[in-house]
Amino acid sequence: MNHNAAPTSSRNSAARLLRSGALLLTALVLGMIGTCSPRSSGVDEIRKTGLLRVATINSPTVYYIGPGGEAVGLEYDLVKALADRLGVRVQLDVAATPGEALEMVRSGRDHMAAASVLVTPERQRQLRFSKSLLQVVPQLVYRNGSDAPKNLGELRGTLRIPRQSALQEYLQQLKTQQYPQLRWETSDEDSGEELLFQVAEGKLDYTIVNSDLLAINLRYYPKLRAGIDIAAPQDIAWAFPDGGDDSLLREADRMLEELGGAELARIKDRYLGHIEQVDTYGAQTLATHAETRLPQYRTGFEKAAAKYGLDWRLLAAIAYQESHWDTSAVSPTGVRGIMQLTNSTAELMKLENREDPQQSIMGGARFFRLMLNQLPPSVTEPDRSWMALAAYNMGIGHLLDARDLARKRGGDANRWLDVRNALPLLSKEQWYSKTRHGYARSLQTITYVGNVRTYYDMLVWLTGDRSTPQPQEDADADTGSAAPAVSDKPVNPLNINSPVL
Template sequence: MRVEPVSKDMANTIKVDLKEIKEQDKLVVLAENSTASYFIYRGKKMGLEYEILKEFAEHLGVQLEIKMVHNLDNIVDLLNNGEGDMIACNYTVTKERARSINFTNPYMRSSQVVVQRKPKDWRERNRKQAWKEDVITDPLGLIGKKVHVWKNSSYYDRLVNLQNELGDTIYIEAVEGDVLPEQLIEQVADGLIDYTVTDQNVAQINSRFYPNIDIDLNISVKQQIAFGMRKSSKVLLHEFNRWLKDFMKTSTFSYIKHKYLDISQFSSKAQHEFSSLGGGKISKYDKLFKEIAADYNWDWRLLAALVYQESKFKTGQKSWAGAYGLMQFMPGVGPSYGVYPNSSPETQIRGGMKKLYKNYGDWHMITDSIQRIKFTLATYNAGLAHIQDAQRLATKYGKNPNVWDDNVEIIALNLNNPKYYKDELVRSGYLRGSETYNYVREIFTRFNEYESAFEKTVPNS
């Protein structure tokens, strides 16, 4: 639905400032669904901008409410219509935008970079210099190329100016605001488009998810990234800027930036995962896997395959999102299964198996045992609500809602597409479906490998 724009005078008549926010005990933020701004990971609210604003809300002594905006073309009108108090979408400060809203002081400066794919054999070429000649390393290389960017973004404006500077044509494909910059990055990684432009900080975060993208080509000076507010919210703006000045000097702010921008993704799956596991064992936890899995009539090798996927059998493993331990429990979930970061391996595995069996019970209506297990694994990874969304859409699109393979998994894979996650049948919104899709497939592939290599023994055998 298109939001009707409001006039400047009308925007100034909306009197929701700091006083009203405190009276309502709620700061409402309009945010995009992205890693740089705001997202939900296994039920936990996260995102670089979200964590900054959470600290600000705590400073004010109010609750923080996030409203996800799926079409960024509407976000300024939503703000000025009074639907929210602030904008958080990795917003670049521009003169054009400043005519309609006020910007806070910047919390970051970031240049714009071209996102492109590395050559298919980049891993085989040992040195970066060996494949760099196959990607664009100079803005001149963009001449004659098709670049997809959000039409109302500073990226679009920069490309227009760049082609004027170059005196030649860059084919700029203007994308509507319901396709987010992170989705365009994913499309580059998947080979659906060849190039996009985004802020360097956004590209850096997403390079952890998509190691096959190159983000080294810089095409702008460093620009200011800030939050947006209504022109009439003068007291809120003053208070935020005063708070931000002090907050940016703290270790908390440094850690938030480090957490999202600097922590590298974990090493990819080893090619020969059995090579260090001699003596006919999958891991040093085999005895626990066998004992605990037997209590639930579960195949211990399947449990082992899941634990390897989650933590590579490392008890101290902690993800950048905060998940911990062998079973990678999120902090808000682990305690309900008796699992804490310092719990013993046995407690961690027992808690994980208990949750896994609960998820298995959620799918009692699936009669095929293999399909039921796959629904269970998908639920462990993405949460029940997202998989139920995929089920409902599967029925709508003529697929079998009780079959994961080539049916519900295909819908889950597409839950990053606005056509799917904005459907009225969907209750839990956007899902990075490729993660869940690959999660189930990789665990089952590993399970099949374990089946052929290790006996289905019982405890003490």
Template sequence: MNIRTLIHFLKWLVPALALLYLPLAYLLFFQNIRDLDDIKIQGRARIILSYDPINYLIYRGTPMGFSYEAAEHFCRYLGVDMVVVLAEDINQQLPALKYGKGDIVAHNLTITPQRTAIVSFSSPLDYTEQVLIQRKPRPAAKGEPAPRLILSAEELEGKTVSVRRESAYYSQLLKLKNNQAIALSIETVPGVTSTSQLIRDVATGAIDYTVADRDIAEAHRTLYPNLDFTTTISPRQPLAWAVGKRSPQLESELNKWLSRADTKLHLRILHAKYYDRQYTFRRRTLHAFHSEKAGMISVYDNLIRSYAAKIGWDWRMLASLMYEESQFDANAVSWAGATGLMQLMPATAGMFKITNLFDPESNIRAGTRYLKMLHKEWKDIPDPETRLKFILASYNVGPGHVRDAQALAVKFKKDPHLWEDNVEHYLRLKSKSKYYRDKVTRYGYCNGIMPVEYTKNILARYNLYQQAIPL
């Protein structure tokens, strides 16, 4: 083949390969983009969040925050489970949405032209304005001019302001610099740096200035009394959630939810909880069990780590179970007599010769021994992740009811070694006489929804702990 023929062949081949592989590339990038029908069929909505002390945090083992709880409310409205997709870098939120890694960015975002080019926005959840974060002047030394606050955007001339590049704050500073010819310097910081961290850096003197939404700034007032938040640098701006441009049904349903009276009331309550109660914000932010601080879940973390290792568990899974049982209250006693951190019945603890269930270590020792026993009970479940679901459900209602659900699954030609849509389904049905009185069952009535939801809650919380807390 001579050179001319080869060139002619390549001219034909390259476009042909492009036509062949472009659809494949498209599918690889966009196959996970979903609209409302897909979300309802799959039964879960993927909510993109980033950590900060207002919108999403884990405090005393509990996932919480304005955006987290608002998104929970929306998912309940849809009748689907919520799955958190963590964007550790705030700059990753919108790209994650664009490429189908999540369904909604449930973060109060300022609507900007740059953002509108790549995503769609909901109706506004709120309105705000941007303010300059600066330190209050200290008294001047004798003979020196008195320092003064910056009182207008024009006075930023010659100053350096630190913000994230992809933030609305950066866009606003660029407008001041380019449109109003204010010769300020913009220092960009990594996307993993939260607005709260930047506010703290101003308070400690690490940087001189940053910018925040007014309500975010005001929430920090009691935490940093040396800061001033009074200088406004932007007009009033709408805040909204983001959805993909290929999800019009979801956008419409989100707007319908936002227009409801009960939603508006719920959002006002959440706003008061997370933005307006400054002393609560201070206590929550300074607490050792804040997910942005020491990486702790509870005061019992060392005990949990030690006993989880004895049964081969990730300690965060055991912590999630413990939270579900007692919310880390060592003195908790249920109406049925279940006691302590792991809510053990005295008869269960008696099998391991443990009597003082109010003692945290004794309670955890008995609980983990019982879990080890349940591991042996379910050794016939081959898949480890599936086996864990059988173990958790059994911890809640006892293995007998779960065995009954297995027997029902066999009778109705389902797989007794699978959980979702198989054993789980028949455990739910054990509250109905048709099923708990069936000849294949032995243990009678069971409010089967409880162990199913119990298992789901522990696994969902464990997923959040994995994202927030080091192993």
């Protein structure tokens, strides 16, 4: 812009020019205000429009489309709860990175950002943040077979992080204070998950991601290794515009506070409660068996799932936990076959030969459906399937005892997290002596359910199959249970943590 005044021939001409310029400037400013003003983030305005606009990202820890085609994710569930509280609908604007999501809020396009946003000093100067949703640790990631760096000064190769990442703040600080030779690249196209894939494939030496995202992906990429922590634990929170009406921020904080530790823990458990259940070796073993053993039994799982209204991958996950898909497996307690059915269970399911893989799979599917049907309608998915898994492992009687204990301790007997927290009591005499069914190996059951949940997640990803078989008519007519099924159609009960890659 040229700030030099133009010469005029008279004072009147100058005055007219000045007035004209002032009017033009005013019109321009008003025009800019009319077209670029931030979207109101006030609760009253949001209720008036009936729409809560949220900037987010695709991530297994934030938001993604589950195997059944439904929207899921830890932060998505909380955002949906906030929208329901306000009585409005949610409109999601998906950004490539958390930094881009923050730009959508700063520009006024969206009311808030729910995008795995790290709270940093620089960001706090530009935006306002909700109460902490969870804490994570930024971690260096490298590939198995490479030397594990003890610090950032030992990096030998390329370090790449997503663009507009809060990690740049940490790296710049470390470069200034400790490692002047530190170099890194930023990617305009790759998310944290995509960079993890590149490291796993040997196409990239290092990246840095948050610990929750890494823990989930370690199951899918067994060659990844967690290295040093880049920073102390950091808060993940929602971001809101700085200045103006802060009623939406205050409403979000009230909701998070009212949810309390218990309810928030239940939501976190749905997505993060089992991510460390299987180690790297276990993940690699499953991936191998999925290629070598699973194909010959997949049709059997699909047929049984179709008959009993289940997800075939959940049946396969149960079978993998039971036998690693080994039809000759025999446990020390005498259970046999691919589904490791006891003799009494095989008789109850009317099996002629429990070691025959097709009979065993069909019997296991029918037995799992029986466990599902014996739960009251008040237990909804995904808690319903997790409790059925516990009953499949320990018996429905012990599960009912655990539900009673959860209720007596002030918990919610319809929530798996509360029931799981009560399960260890069934191995303590002062508690199991007061129950109807007595002692149970309940700690084993906790591990069992966690493993099956993890194996299910991995199979969803490994098979890339989002379809669910349709049940046949009267599939449960011979189960001997008068309890209603969860639904007339099959469900995907464990729609969690399918990585978006």
